[in-house]
Amino acid sequence: MLKHIYPTHEVQVRVRYQETDQMGVVYHGNYFTFFEIGRTEYLRSNGYTYRNMEAEGVFAVVVKAECSYHKGAKYDDLLTIKTTIKRLTRVKIEYEHQIFRDSELLATGHITLAFVDAQGKIRLAPKWLQTEE
Numbered sequence: 583m584l585k586h587i588y589p590t591h592e593v594q595v596r597v598r599y600q601e602t603d604q605m606g607v608v609y610h611g612n613y614f615t616f617f618e619i620g621r622t623e624y625l626r627s628n629g630y631t632y633r634n635m636e637a638e639g640v641f642a643v644v645v646k647a648e649c650s651y652h653k654g655a656k657y658d659d660l661l662t663i664k665t666t667i668k669r670l671t672r673v674k675i676e677y678e679h680q681i682f683r684d685s686e687l688l689a690t691g692h693i694t695l696a697f698v699d700a701q702g703k704i705r706l707a708p709k710w711l712q713t714e715e
């Protein structure tokens with residue numbers, strides 16, 4: 583288990599008009615933005631930020647991104663983004679995301695980030711994110 587990290591975090595966002603197509607349905611690429619909001623707020627809720635990580639010379643880059651769409655979100659829907667860390671290695675972190683409208687599952691995502699330095703070379707995860715093992 584991770585040091586001082588909650589297993590799951592939830593954040594809510596309301597779909598803005600600019601995130602939809604002419605039919606008022608969220609454009610498929612915007613789900614990845616919702617996933618990023620989930621990851622950012624997940625860390626923030628645990629007292630950490632990407633800004634802190636980058637100040638330490640560690641950057642997180644997306645190396646794999648997947649999304650399964652179950653139902654479309656629409657303009658003005660209030661969405662709940664659930665984010666969980668599924669796996670953490672010395673150099674990668676894997677997140678699972680679920681997006682709900684009320685209790686209805688709309689999308690699931692799996693995002694893998696690698697830790698690198700400013701030159702793009704692989705780095706170890708920040709110490710505050712490493713496992714207790």
